[in-house]
Structures are given as C-alpha cells and as structure tokens.
Amino acid sequence: MMDFEAKYWHLSQFQLSKRLSRHEMINMCNSLIMKYFKKGLQVCPENNITKNVYFLKKGTIKIVSLCNNGEEIIKDIIKKGDIFGILGLLHGESEDDYAVALEDAVVCIIDVETLKRMMAENHHLNNYIFKLAGIRINKLERRLESLIYKDAKTRIHEFVFDYLNEHGIESGEFMVANFLLSNKDIGRLTSTSRQTVSKTINHLKTKGIIDFDKNTIKCRKSSSYIKKPN
Known part of the structure; x- marks a missing residue:
C-alpha cells in the first residue's frame, strides 16, 4: 500500500498527471515500477532504453552511447521532473x-x-506525449546545428547558459545549478576538448559572468544570458 501511495504521489508531481483521470492515474501507478539508483549506476541495465519510459522524480541522469572506439558520447542531461525514453515510442531512440x-x-x-x-x-495524454517528443527532437536538432555551424567557444557558451536556464533554481540574486559535469563531460556534449572547456569557462568566471566551484555554478539573474520569466 505504501509503495502504491508513493508512486501515486510521485506521478502527481508531473504535468502528465493533469491529462489523466483518477482511474487512469490508478491504472498507471499499478503499471509503474519505482527504483532507486546510486550515483554512477546505470539505470535499468537489464533493458535497453527503448523498452521503457522513465519519470525522473529525484536526481539527474545523463543519456549516453558508445562510439565504435569505446569513447562515451553524452547525448542529453535529464533533470528532476523530466520524462525520458519517449523517443522509444517513435522508434527514434x-x-x-x-x-x-x-x-x-x-x-x-x-x-x-x-x-x-x-x-x-x-x-x-497522446497529444502531451507527442509534444514532449517534439521538444526533445527540436533540442537534438538545435544541438546538431550548433555542432555544424558554430565554433567551439560559442558551443561551450551556449551549453553553459542552457544548462543554467534548464537546471538552475533562483537563489537571491543568482540562478544556481548543481555542477554535476566534469570539463570532459562538457567537452563530450559540445564536441570540444577538455582544455578548451576549461579555458572558456574560466574566462567567463574571470569576466564575472559566471561563478562556480566543484559543487555549483551560478550566474546573476539580471544577466542577459538568463531567461526571464514569461
């Protein structure tokens, strides 16, 4: 009973739940499996990502794949409250x-x-899921365009501020996000070297545009790089 109540509460925190009747909520909860994963563990290693859809209630997840040479490519960063694996519905994952x-x-x-x-x-529910899939596809297309048309410095700049806008929370005068990625991770997301990432973000810090330590990264909310609420 407690497990069902926990799943019902978790599911109710997602915008998707607003598209469901109470009966549909109960049916979905009965179909959900809730799992806990420690930092560094692969999520559901027994299945490939296309077999399920995932509701991230707590934490942050990276979506990765391996090149033929064994090098890891980071495709996306998933934050708390996001749903991932949706492109599996379209055979796009x-x-x-x-x-x-x-x-x-x-x-x-x-x-x-x-x-x-x-x-x-x-x-x-159908329209909402396809809307989420469209948002994910647009995000991947923007990233591809960035890789093709923009230089390394611009790609890193855009990633840093997209990350702050998507993952940050307001704290006084600042937008603050947990800094969960290494320079090598950012390099994998932007197709740049670790050294270029380090040089670029340290330049942003020296200019006073951002500040960071090993745990957090932040930028003033008044900055033109931070999206203003609608």
Missing part, C-alpha cells in the same frame, strides 16, 4: 543508448507498450 545517474536518483518506470495502450485511449 537508439538501442545503444543508456542512462547513468549523475547523482542519487529515484525513477518511476513504465513499459512502452503499456503507455501506448493508455495513449490510444486518451487523446489528451
């Missing part, structure tokens, strides 16, 4: 992709076929 916890995480998991059946019976 690579079976070689996998997810790793950047910090201790709580994930609720539903298999793709169960979610498809629920979407077929609820057009509000």
